[in-house]
Amino acid sequence: MFTCHIIDSDIDISTLSGFISLVEHITLIGSSETPKGLLDRFIVTKPDIIFISIDLARQYPTDVIQYSNFSSVIITGENEAYAYEALELNAIDYLIKPVEYSSFLRTIIKSKKIRFREMEKSLRLLSDPNDHFFIKKDSSGKKFVKVKYDEIIYVEASLNYISLIMEQEKHLAYLTMKEIEENLPCEKFIRVHKSYIVNINKIRAVDGNQVFLNNGERIIIGASYRNNFHLKLNERLLKTKRNINRPGEAFIGF
Numbered sequence: 001m002f003t004c005h006i007i008d009s010d011i012d013i014s015t016l017s018g019f020i021s022l023v024e025h026i027t028l029i030g031s032s033e034t035p036k037g038l039l040d041r042f043i044v045t046k047p048d049i050i051f052i053s054i055d056l057a058r059q060y061p062t063d064v065i066q067y068s069n070f071s072s073v074i075i076t077g078e079n080e081a082y083a084y085e086a087l088e089l090n091a092i093d094y095l096i097k098p099v100e101y102s103s104f105l106r107t108i109i110k111s112k113k114i115r116f117r118e119m120e121k122s123l124r125l126l127s128d129p130n131d132h133f134f135i136k137k138d139s140s141g142k143k144f145v146k147v148k149y150d151e152i153i154y155v156e157a158s159l160n161y162i163s164l165i166m167e168q169e170k171h172l173a174y175l176t177m178k179e180i181e182e183n184l185p186c187e188k189f190i191r192v193h194k195s196y197i198v199n200i201n202k203i204r205a206v207d208g209n210q211v212f213l214n215n216g217e218r219i220i221i222g223a224s225y226r227n228n229f230h231l232k233l234n235e236r237l238l239k240t241k242r243n244i245n246r247p248g249e250a251f252i253g254f
Contacts, residue, residue, distance in 0.1 A: 002112065003045070006031040007038070007052040012076065012097065016051055019104045026108065035060040039067075043234045046070045049111050054082045057089055064089045066231055072111040133183065135164075135173040145171060149188055153202045153215050155180055157195040165215070192229055193222035206233060 004020055006013045006028065013031045020028045029047055032038060035056055042050070050067050054077030057064045067073050068090035075086040076095045086094040092114060093107040131150065137143040147164060156163045157177050164171040173180075181189075181197055191197050192211055196219050205212040209221045221229055 002026045002048040002108075002115070003029045004049045004051065005029055005038075005042070005045075005047040007033070007035050007050065007056055008076065009033065009053070012053065012099075015099060016076075016104070019099070019101055022101070023105070023108060035063050039063050040234070042067060042071065043231065048072060048115055049074060049108070051076060053077060054079075054086060054094075057086070057091075061089055062227070064091075066227065069228070069231060072114055074107055074111065135171060135175075137171070147171060149185060149199075150201070152189075152199050153213055154199060154217075154219065155184075155189075155197040165217075167215070190229060190232055192219060192225050194224075200232070 002025060004016075004026060006016050008016070008031075010033070013033075017028050017031065020026055026049075029045060030041075035052065048071060050071045051074050052064060052067075054075050057075050064073060064075075073089070073091045074093050074095060075082075075089065075091040076097055076099060077086070078097045080096060083094040093110060095103055095107060132146050132148045134144045134146055137145045147166070151167050153165045153167060155177070156165060158172065160174065161172050162175050162177060162180050164173060177191075177195070177197065181191055184197065188201065189197050189199055198211060198213065198219060202214045203211055204214050209226060211219045211221060213219065
């Protein structure tokens with residue numbers, strides 16, 4: 001079952017919800033006239049598709065981009081000129097209002113294909129027996145060292161090299177941060193600074209913009225990486241459902 005949430009005016013919500021009711025295996029789980037305050041809810045409910053008008057998307061661009069981390073975002077608008085801007089906000093499609101059923105159906109099919117590809121990729125990663133990689137240990141290229149993902153605590157940029165800080169040792173590899181980041185499983189590692197990538201399972205605590213690791217080291221979260229990091233952290237944050245003020249939230253360690 002695919003789930004949807006609509007953020008738009010009452011009239012457009014009515015149109016889209018009517019279309020959703022005509023398609024099998026898709027259900028509307030909510031609708032709103034503003035994105036304000038919805039990010040925390042979406043982190044929990046994770047709708048497969050979020051429809052939002054371009055006017056609201058332009059008012060809350062940071063929120064919309066963060067929605068795309070866990071949902072397919074589809075932006076609607078009356079002006080074709082905003083189509084490129086919609087793609088810049090990580091939308092998978094831009095629908096012209098008044099939305100026609102044929103256009104709506106095409107974008108639903110497109111969204112389903114994208115979501116199924118993501119699910120297949122996740123399943124492959126879960127079933128993949130590979131838990132390691134090899135790096136060259138010397139300039140001759142004759143000696144290789146096996147590195148297990150689960151033994152890496154963090155990766156640090158070191159001039160033209162990277163340092164792999166392990167549980168029992170440290171390795172230096174002639175790689176860029178971009179190269180190592182692209183080859184680390186995203187469900188296990190996260191970039192927290194232009195010079196640091198940490199193993200999520202080695203995080204002991206988080207305090208403000210500081211990450212404390214199991215080996216006792218502390219790393220500062222870079223300003224441009226904070227939103228994505230806290231989004232990931234919120235996925236593991238246990239929250240009370242009681243309608244009371246603050247105390248009562250606990251962080252489930254990575």
